[in-house]
Amino acid sequence: MNLTSKVTTEQLSSEMAPAVDPTELHGSNNTFVPDNQAEELVNAPVIQLNASSLENVLGNNASTFDTNDVTTIVNSNSSIDIPKTDLNETLKSVSGVYGSTLKDVYDGKISMDQFIVTLTPKQLSYIVNGSLEPSNGSSSPIVGNSSQEVPGAAGQTTGTLTNRGINISVNSDGPAGLRLTPVSTVNGQKRYQYATAWPIGTLLAQTFDPEMINEVGTAVGKEMKEFGVDTWLAPGMNIQRDPLNGRNFEYYSEDPLVTGVSATAMTRGVQSNPGVGTTVKHFFANSQETKRGTMDDEIGEQAMREIYLKGFETVVKDAQPQYIMSSYNQVNGQYNAANYDLLTNILRGEWASKELS
Amino acid sequence: MTDWYNQKSLSDPQILMHAGNDLIMPGSTQTKLQKAISDDNLALGDLQRSAERVLNTIMNAYTFAKDNNVKAHSLTPSDVSTIMTDNGQSW
Known part of the structure; x- marks a missing residue:
């Protein structure tokens, strides 16, 4: 397949590139060459692509x-x-x-x-934090179970500024439906929160049926409204890179397109319910659990954009999830959560999701 | 938002805020951020920008609409371009 001349379909700037691309092949002399290669090349059909019909498909989307x-x-x-x-x-x-x-x-x-x-810096500092405060840190609840409003929900936003009309917004973890405490006692009253356990992400993705995934999302969103949960901490959509990864079950696929389409279908389903949304996670390349808090992924720029970022790009552009969760790990020597190039230049500057948190 | 108890957020929440995290979960960095502001280690504008995005999110969510008796809207805009509509998918 030949292109008549070089074409730029989208202009971006280089972000997060490693010093040495680990995915490039270097100095191998062991390339297999079949005996009849020259003959095959001469006889192979050639498809000529017309460059002028492809030019400036997306234009310059580099971050500003x-x-x-x-x-x-x-x-x-x-x-x-x-x-x-x-x-x-x-x-x-x-x-x-x-x-x-x-x-x-x-x-x-x-x-x-x-x-x-x-708002004072102190008040602002409460808005940008979940409801957990340093003073009660010693008696901190178990990880991912810190909502006081909805028992079992993973977290909630501040309740210190209700006098300014800032209500508490609750988020519930996934991954296969809402993770809430089924039976609890709130203010002396028995409270029942039996949420549906939906099939795991991998199984949903293997149906190759985005319309069905969309229906599951729609049902999850309905339950969110019933239980008073604004935000679902799902879907997880890391690439299934290593079969030993302990959380592969909640991710969709090893394929970025299947991952992106599945997450888009799920998000559009959930968000077809007014006011409730998804949190796509973990952004990005959190493809193993071992040392997930500190590990460093070495990824070349092309592999990064075409495999590990692609699914996130798809769901951000095509469904606009309510939140994105940054991951614990590092990529090319920098923590994702502390990386301006990733969270601002690529996510907001290139993908134009300026409203996302 | 950050993942729960991100080690980096507990030690240097101002770096995560500047990078583009708007909501630190499950919380507990309030005093660290206040100190970063008074120590000139975090720009007020970064804190305001993140707070603004969090408030926009809360304001467009279901609980706010219910509490204030207003109509909530879908968080996915209807005019969002999608690779799926190219294939004629109805949703």
Whole structure:
């Protein structure tokens, strides 16, 4: 197959590239060459692709974010101390509306900036954290079981700013349906939360039936509304890279297309229910459990984009999941969760999912 | 969001925030972030940006709609382009 000339279908910038590409073949002299190769090449049919019909399919989608830039919202009526960091700081002046609520923002009475600027760093620090606080850290609940609102749910957002109309939003873990405590006692009342156990991700993906996966997602979303869960901490969609990985069952496939299509179908199903959403995870290349908190994956840039990132790219572009969960591991020597190139340049800058958290 | 008790988030939550995590789960880095702000190790704008994204998410979710008696909408926009609609899939 030949292309009449070189074509750029999408222009991106190089991100997260390793110093040496580990997937490139180096210096092998053992390439097998069949005896009749020359003859086969001469007689092989050639398909000529017309370059002009492919040009600029997606255009330039390189990230325009810069790790050195930050925009800080300041109140035009008062002055506060702003941290003196090394970043290029742009100040955006708005008139804050004190005592306003999130409902005022929702109603369009004030802008989000006018609301945000009235919040102190302390209040902001509560919003960007789950409800667990350092003071009760010593008696911390078991991992992934820290919601007080919905027994058994994995976590929830802060309840310290309800006077500003910021309600608690609960998230429940998966992977095969909602993981909640079936029977519990809340305020002296027996509470029943029997959630459906759906088939695991691998089994769903093996049906090759996105419409069916979409129906499962729709049913999960219905249960979320029943139980008061806004966010499902699923689907897991890491690539099944190693047969020994202890969490392969919850992932879809070794194939990035099947993974991406399955996660898209699941997310669109869940999110067909108003106001509830998925969290695709673990972003990315968390394909083994051994040393998952510290391990370093060495991945070449092409393999990274075509295999390990591809499924995430598909679901972000085609279904816009409510959240994305960053993973514990490192890729090419950098922790994913601390990697601006990954979480801002690739995820938001290239895939344009600026609303995602 | 971060995964639960990400070791990096417990030691240096400001680095994760700047990188693009908006919600640190299950929490417990509140005082560390406040200290990072007062020590000039975290830009106020990074904290505001993340808080804004979290609040946008809460504001568009089912619980907010129920509490405030307003209508919730699907989080997947109807005009989102999809590889699946090219194949004529109805959903």
